[in-house]
Amino acid sequence: MAQERTLSIIKPDAVAKNVIGDIYSRFEKGGLRIVAARMLHLSRDQAEGFYAVHQERPFFRDLVDFMISGPVMVQVLEGDDAIRRHRDIMGATNPKEAAPGTIRADFATSIDENAVHGSDGPDTAKTEIAFFFDDSAICPRTR
Ligand code: RTP
Numbered sequence: 001m002a003q004e005r006t007l008s009i010i011k012p013d014a015v016a017k018n019v020i021g022d023i024y025s026r027f028e029k030g031g032l033r034i035v036a037a038r039m040l041h042l043s044r045d046q047a048e049g050f051y052a053v054h055q056e057r058p059f060f061r062d063l064v065d066f067m068i069s070g071p072v073m074v075q076v077l078e079g080d081d082a083i084r085r086h087r088d089i090m091g092a093t094n095p096k097e098a099a100p101g102t103i104r105a106d107f108a109t110s111i112d113e114n115a116v117h118g119s120d121g122p123d124t125a126k127t128e129i130a131f132f133f134d135d136s137a138i139c140p141r142t143r
């Protein structure tokens with residue numbers, strides 16, 4: 001499988017729980033390298049833009065309100081089969097369905113406050129990475 005990049009967001013609930021380091025450790029142990037990272041507090045415009053694909057869904061307003069409720073930690077993860085690997089480490093969207101040992105099983109409280117985001121395919125990964133990072137902000141490993 002080719003090397004891929006994916007976008008990861010540690011959402012406001014998990015930042016508030018002070019588990020950024022624990023989540024980073026899971027990425028690294030799972031074979032993913034952090035090649036860019038930034039913390040920010042999303043504006044409403046940014047959150048609506050990022051989740052524009054969901055704008056007609058009934059949960060859209062709650063999702064945006066939640067995503068702007070505190071700072072988020074955003075990173076680009078790189079590795080073999082990174083998009084699927086990252087989603088496996090996150091677990092199912094609804095923490096009640098998330099496999100034991102996944103981030104959402106351990107840290108998410110509900111389908112609304114579910115700790116993390118991950119890109120769901122190569123096209124969305126590209127768009128989502130560009131939403132937060134210029135090419136020059138991404139630091140591939142040279143060793
Ligand atoms: P994400 O995009 O955050 O990584 O999560 P996902 O792919 O597993 O889920 P997605 O279908 O893309 O939905 C985006 C986020 O919207 C919230 N959601 N709420 N109440 C609901 O039925 C519902 N469905 C989705 C979740 O916070 C989900 O992460």
Ligand code: MG
Pocket residue numbers: 118120
């Ligand atoms: Mg999604």
